[in-house]
């Protein structure tokens with residue numbers, strides 16, 4: 001039985017999923033989404049309504065199904081069951097409409113390594129059907145704001161992890177999408193670059209666009225997001241405005257641990273060989 005992630009009354013949903021009303025019209029609607037890999041159910045029938053114009057965090061422990069969900073929502077992976085609508089358009093039956101409205105920074109981003117950062121953005125602009133002059137203007141501004149202007153002529157293969165995230169973000173933003181999906185956008189990014197990315201994303205959402213990103217870093221999600229969905233074992237455990245999901249807990253981290261089950265294994269005696277006091 002699929003989870004009912006966002007109920008209208010703010011009551012607890014099935015499986016004890018804490019739920020709350022959404023804040024506005026849905027940018028993305030997920031209905032009964034399922035994905036199985038062999039015997040492994042990665043996503044177990046989720047329903048979600050992601051409100052437009054919000055900074056949305058998708059959080060969950062390792063293996064919860066976040067990447068699988070984002071891959072299905074962005075048209076990179078075909079669901080076994082269910083459907084996804086972006087601004088009312090079906091991701092699988094109306095892919096061109098949807099892809100013109102979204103930007104994606106996927107996990108394990110693959111880039112054209114033998115292009116320079118500047119060339120990559122030029123190529124993305126053409127793919128997106130932007131006029132050359134407009135692409136150049138936007139690329140110059142994005143490279144500048146993301147502190148990549150000095151490396152714009154370097155080949156992408158020579159970029160660091162953080163630089164790759166930033167050029168991937170620039171490529172995802174170039175066509176000014178309505179909804180931006182980011183899988184772990186801050187992973188491997190230094191604090192200065194993280195602050196820069198954050199500034200760009202805050203500016204983007206303040207103009208009415210929607211950001212959906214996955215992360216393990218609760219402090220980051222708590223400080224950035226207006227709206228949060230918590231996943232565990234392929235299901236939505238809670239979804240709604242940040243304050244509602246946090247509930248009475250002192251922090252999102254505490255609420256998260258309560259929702260997904262603290263689950264931290266006590267090593268007990270099983271690692272008794274580890275450490276300075278143990279016999280070597």
Ligand SMILES: Nc1ncnc2c1ncn2[C@@H]1O[C@H](COP(=O)(O)OP(=O)(O)OP(=O)(O)O)[C@@H](O)[C@H]1O
Nearest residue numbers: 037040041042060061062063064065066067068069
């Ligand atoms: N291509 C695949 N083939 C087989 N199993 C897969 C595949 N992709 C994901 N899975 C399994 O599906 C489950 C969900 O994985 P997923 O990558 O979506 O989780 P996640 O929440 O993104 O995890 P993490 O936070 O560790 O990145 C896991 O049990 C994973 O092993």
